[in-house]
Amino acid sequence: MPAVLPPAPGPAILPLALVDRAAVEALLDVAFGPDRHKRTAYRLRAGVDWIAALSFAAVRDGGLLGSVQCWPVALYSTGDTPDGTTDATVTPLTLLGPVAVDPAHQAGGLGKRLTRAAIHAVIEAHAPPPMLIGDPGYYGRFGFTALPTAGWDLPGPFERHRLLVLPLPDMPLPATGMIGPDVGSHARNALSRARDFASRARIA
Numbered sequence: 001m002p003a004v005l006p007p008a009p010g011p012a013i014l015p016l017a018l019v020d021r022a023a024v025e026a027l028l029d030v031a032f033g034p035d036r037h038k039r040t041a042y043r044l045r046a047g048v049d050w051i052a053a054l055s056f057a058a059v060r061d062g063g064l065l066g067s068v069q070c071w072p073v074a075l076y077s078t079g080d081t082p083d084g085t086t087d088a089t090v091t092p093l094t095l096l097g098p099v100a101v102d103p104a105h106q107a108g109g110l111g112k113r114l115t116r117a118a119i120h121a122v123i124e125a126h127a128p129p130p131m132l133i134g135d136p137g138y139y140g141r142f143g144f145t146a147l148p149t150a151g152w153d154l155p156g157p158f159e160r161h162r163l164l165v166l167p168l169p170d171m172p173l174p175a176t177g178m179i180g181p182d183v184g185s186h187a188r189n190a191l192s193r194a195r196d197f198a199s200r201a202r203i204a
């Protein structure tokens with residue numbers, strides 16, 4: 001009777017914090033090219049660090065095959081009130097991405113596993129709704145849609161149909177606003193955080 005061999009181990013999805021940061025940067029260089037830092041998505045996360053509990057790696061035999069990172073961002077909305085003052089709301093969001101898979105291992109399901117792991121972690125942690133700049137053909141399958149983002153703006157060039165959000169129950173999404181890093185402490189009021197961000201966006 002032939003020996004029954006255990007199935008070949010597939011890549012494991014692990015917390016990204018277990019992986020060497022230099023390896024993650026090298027993977028991102030390969031997946032997105034050396035110009036990746038010029039992308040508008042990088043302006044959304046300037047000055048903040050990725051969220052360890054929501055970021056994952058695909059690893060096999062000690063090698064990094066893929067990664068997904070999540071970052072704290074916010075939708076900054078300002079508007080005039082009937083009494084002539086300026087009001088502001090800061091709606092926290094979770095920037096999901098980049099999702100990157102080593103070219104030699106693409107189209108094998110790793111991108112989907114990593115994206116699902118991040119979405120699952122966001123939901124389990126009751127973290128803010130995930131948003132990203134990406135291909136609707138790929139991210140639509142997870143529930144991402146551009147419909148709620150029609151009035152949103154970014155501090156850099158972007159294609160509107162690629163600005164996507166995954167709406168979550170009981171987490172309303174404002175119709176308008178500018179997305180930026182959520183560097184503000186919750187102790188500071190929304191208006192000063194929105195103004196700080198607006199002045200930084202003008203400088204950039």
Ligand SMILES: CC(C)(COP(=O)(O)OP(=O)(O)OC[C@H]1O[C@@H](n2cnc3c(N)ncnc32)[C@H](O)[C@@H]1OP(=O)(O)O)[C@@H](O)C(=O)NCCC(=O)NCCS
Nearest residue numbers: 031097098099100101106107108109110111112135137138
């Ligand atoms: C995009 C990426 C993350 C997908 O991961 P992957 O492991 O290669 O792909 P998966 O095996 O999970 O998914 C394959 C499916 O995605 C589709 N797909 C892959 N890349 C796509 C893209 N850029 N746009 C639309 N669909 C895409 C494939 O056609 C396939 O569709 P199917 O399931 O209907 O057959 C990966 O190819 C990658 O790292 N690309 C370079 C970096 C990048 O563009 N990242 C995304 C922007 S944040």
